[in-house]
Amino acid sequence: MSDVKKPSVKPGPAPVHGLLAEYDTPPQLLHAAKKIRQAGFTKWDTYSPFAVHGIDDAMGIKMTILPWFTLCAGLIGLATAITLQWWTNAHDYKWIVSGKPFWSIPANVPIMFELTVLLSAITTLVGMLMLNNLPHPSHPLDQVRRFARVTDDKFFLMIEASDPKFDDVETRELLESTHAVAIEAVLEDRVTEEKMPTGLVYGLIIVAVASVVPFALAAKARYTKSSSPRIHLIQDMDSQPKYKAQRENSFFADNRATRPEIDGTVAVGDARDDDKFYKGKEGDGWTRTFPSQIAFNEATMDRGRQRFGIYCTPCHGQIGLGDGMVAQRADSLAQGTWVPPTNMTQENLRQMPVGELFNSISHGVRNMPGYAAQIKTEDRWAIIMYVRALQRSRSGSVNDVPPDARASLK
Numbered sequence: 001m002s003d004v005k006k007p008s009v010k011p012g013p014a015p016v017h018g019l020l021a022e023y024d025t026p027p028q029l030l031h032a033a034k035k036i037r038q039a040g041f042t043k044w045d046t047y048s049p050f051a052v053h054g055i056d057d058a059m060g061i062k063m064t065i066l067p068w069f070t071l072c073a074g075l076i077g078l079a080t081a082i083t084l085q086w087w088t089n090a091h092d093y094k095w096i097v098s099g100k101p102f103w104s105i106p107a108n109v110p111i112m113f114e115l116t117v118l119l120s121a122i123t124t125l126v127g128m129l130m131l132n133n134l135p136h137p138s139h140p141l142d143q144v145r146r147f148a149r150v151t152d153d154k155f156f157l158m159i160e161a162s163d164p165k166f167d168d169v170e171t172r173e174l175l176e177s178t179h180a181v182a183i184e185a186v187l188e189d190r191v192t193e194e195k196m197p198t199g200l201v202y203g204l205i206i207v208a209v210a211s212v213v214p215f216a217l218a219a220k221a222r223y224t225k226s227s228s229p230r231i232h233l234i235q236d237m238d239s240q241p242k243y244k245a246q247r248e249n250s251f252f253a254d255n256r257a258t259r260p261e262i263d264g265t266v267a268v269g270d271a272r273d274d275d276k277f278y279k280g281k282e283g284d285g286w287t288r289t290f291p292s293q294i295a296f297n298e299a300t301m302d303r304g305r306q307r308f309g310i311y312c313t314p315c316h317g318q319i320g321l322g323d324g325m326v327a328q329r330a331d332s333l334a335q336g337t338w339v340p341p342t343n344m345t346q347e348n349l350r351q352m353p354v355g356e357l358f359n360s361i362s363h364g365v366r367n368m369p370g371y372a373a374q375i376k377t378e379d380r381w382a383i384i385m386y387v388r389a390l391q392r393s394r395s396g397s398v399n400d401v402p403p404d405a406r407a408s409l410k
Contacts, residue, residue, distance in 0.1 A: 014187040017140040018044075018160040019171055020147065021180035026052045029155040031179035033058040036159065039174060043163035047156040069127040070120050077119035081112040133186075138192035144184065158186065172271055243351075278357030278377060287355035294381045304386030307379045311371055320344030320390045339367050345394040357384050 023029045026048065033046055037060045046055060089095045090102035100107075129135065138143035141147045142156070150156055157180075159171055168185075175183050221230070230236065243249045243257035252259070272278040277291040294300060309318075317323040322341040342349065349357070361380050364370035376381070398406060 014088075016161045016168065017177060017186045017188045018158045018162075018166075019168075020141070020144060020156055020158045020184045020186050021175040021178065022182040022184075023155040023178075024181055025158070028179065029157060030054055032157050032175070032180065035176070035178055036157065039165070041159055041163050041165055043166075045158060047141075047150045047158070049151050049153065049155075052155075064131060066124065066127050066131060068140060071125045073123035074116045074120040076355060077115035077117075078112055081115040082108065084225060085111055095406040096380060138189050138191045139194070139282065140186050143189060144186055146184065147207040276355070277381075280353075282355065282357035284349045285355075286353035286359070288353045290354060290381060290385070294385070295379065296385070300382050301385060301389065304382035304384070307375060308383050308386050311375060312383065315341040315368075316344055317341075319394070320387060341368070345391050350391045350395065354381075354384050354388070357387065 021032065023032060027048055029048060029052060033055060036044055037058065046052075046059065048055070085108045094102050096102075096206075104367070116137065146154070151227075157175075159166060159175070161168075172183060213313060229365070233342040245258050248255050249257035256280045273294075274291070275281045276287050277293050280287055282289075290296070294360045309341050312320070313324055317327070320343065322343045327338075327341050331340075358380055360368070361375070361383065362370055362372040392400075
């Protein structure tokens with residue numbers, strides 16, 4: 001017996017698949033499409049390198065059912081998202097988050113949107129392929145040389161031989177009347193094998209089988225136990241060479257991963273070696289003069305007045321007499337446990353060193369809390385400058401007022 005394989009293509013001349021007409025411009029293609037439709041042909045199509053406006057009307061193409069498929073898929077996705085989130089968060093396992101309702105539309109909109117778009121997009125793609133009988137592994141037009149320019153600068157119209165009105169002579173005369181540049185008979189494809197390539201078949205089988213492996217491994221890991229660590233393909237920063245706090249590290253002599261602070265180490269921003277500015281001290285006692293960092297000008301005084309109004313006024317009052325809103329409210333309650341705020345203008349505070357006033361603001365005194373964490377160092381000194389101005393105003397005389405301003409006091 002001979003080992004020569006029989007050819008997979010059919011012997012004999014290939015039958016005609018249809019007639020192909022070529023055009024140079026979109027208007028020519030539109031004119032030809034209208035004429036072919038009016039002639040009553042039903043199995044024909046047009047081809048162009050870009051969308052031609054009006055070609056659907058010229059060919060008599062009606063709206064497809066694809067938009068309805070997309071709409072239904074989108075509604076199914078929306079309903080699925082709503083049901084899934086309601087069931088999981090508000091019914092099956094109620095998720096309590098800061099007293100918020102178990103179910104509300106705004107919190108679930110992202111998933112609703114995602115599933116709606118996902119199902120709509122997939123359905124649109126699959127529906128388009130099915131309605132157009134795609135994909136086509138081969139087509140008779142693939143064997144026509146001139147048809148290659150359909151993706152560049154030429155326009156084509158083909159009438160299939162399977163159309164009931166097709167007649168080789170009459171159809172050709174009709175296409176010639178449309179002023180086609182060229183008309184060519186398209187033969188059935190006798191070159192491409194009818195069977196799918198064996199290699200492709202085996203490849204698809206291998207891919208299909210391999211796609212099941214990850215799911216099988218995931219199921220095995222879920223329902224079985226093992227004394228060995230899991231396979232960690234994506235390391236991220238989980239296994240980086242590092243030592244956590246309070247762990248052992250043999251690199252150092254004391255075997256401690258956490259290293260003790262070096263003597264004299266100061267944290268960034270804590271190098272406060274100026275006792276006068278940061279502590280209000282000068283030598284062994286409180287300073288009686290302002291630090292050199294504080295400028296004596298209207299800007300500093302205004303800053304002190306502003307900070308005093310924010311932090312001091314509620315208790316000490318607008319002019320420091322100890323009659324702020326908090327003090328007045330406490331006095332009205334008359335519970336006997338309230339210690340009134342200090343009158344900032346009294347004589348002992350007028351004589352108190354500014355450094356001691358700075359310490360009182362920073363660390364508090366009696367019931368007054370410390371404000372070092374809330375008020376910057378510069379602002380605390382600015383407040384003291386404003387307090388000194390209040391004290392001066394309460395103990396001053398008319399002689400302290402400039403002569404040109406005394407008249408306004410009468």
